[in-house]
Amino acid sequence: RLAILGAALVAYVVSEALFHESGVLAAAVAGIAIGSLPIPHKEQVEEFKGDLASIAISAVFILLAASLQPSDLRALGWRGAAVILTIMAVIRPSRVFLSTIGSELRSNEKWFISLLGPRGVVAASIGTFFGLRMTDAGFAEGKGLEALVFGVVLATVLIEGSAAGWLARKFRVMPQH
Numbered sequence: 001r002l003a004i005l006g007a008a009l010v011a012y013v014v015s016e017a018l019f020h021e022s023g024v025l026a027a028a029v030a031g032i033a034i035g036s037l038p039i040p041h042k043e044q045v046e047e048f049k050g051d052l053a054s055i056a057i058s059a060v061f062i063l064l065a066a067s068l069q070p071s072d073l074r075a076l077g078w079r080g081a082a083v084i085l086t087i088m089a090v091i092r093p094s095r096v097f098l099s100t101i102g103s104e105l106r107s108n109e110k111w112f113i114s115l116l117g118p119r120g121v122v123a124a125s126i127g128t129f130f131g132l133r134m135t136d137a138g139f140a141e142g143k144g145l146e147a148l149v150f151g152v153v154l155a156t157v158l159i160e161g162s163a164a165g166w167l168a169r170k171f172r173v174m175p176q177h
Helices: 002-018 023-035 042-065 070-074 077-099 107-116 121-136 141-162 164-170
Strands: none
Touching: 002 023, 002 042, 042 121, 042 141, 070 141, 077 107, 077 141, 107 141, 107 164, 121 141, 141 164
16 A cells, blocks of 8 residues: 555656646556556555545645635625525536436436535635635635635535435435345
8 A cells, every 4th residue: 555655656756856737647647557457455555545535635625724714704695605505506406417418317316416426625626726816816806715615615515414314315325235
């Protein structure tokens, strides 16, 4: 596990030293190459990768949210809350249903994905990036963008995430044993 992690880190560092901003791509290619090899204890490596991914995602959320204050969320007001609810109740389900046209997914599965699909490390990082850039450029709305993105993430995690078991039973997507 550590040798494979070391190989990915070496690929990242060497690539960054040669070409700026190429390290992530090099690490991804190294991961694909290593993943296609018949290595022993592959299940343990995949479990380790999952653990590292969880830690990394948690760290990204903590670092991105570090500049956000509770007052920034309160500043969104009822309009911000309306946007957040619209994203959760209309935009996300519409996106899921449109993107799964022609798939084998049943309607109940699409609704479950709409409510509990991935909820935000990419959106949070991009929203924070653009929010910081806007603030640096003198636009006061940059902080509002960051707050809105984190408001969506928080609302989906707290509201929809806490209801995951109930929603799985309601939409009958529990695995059958």
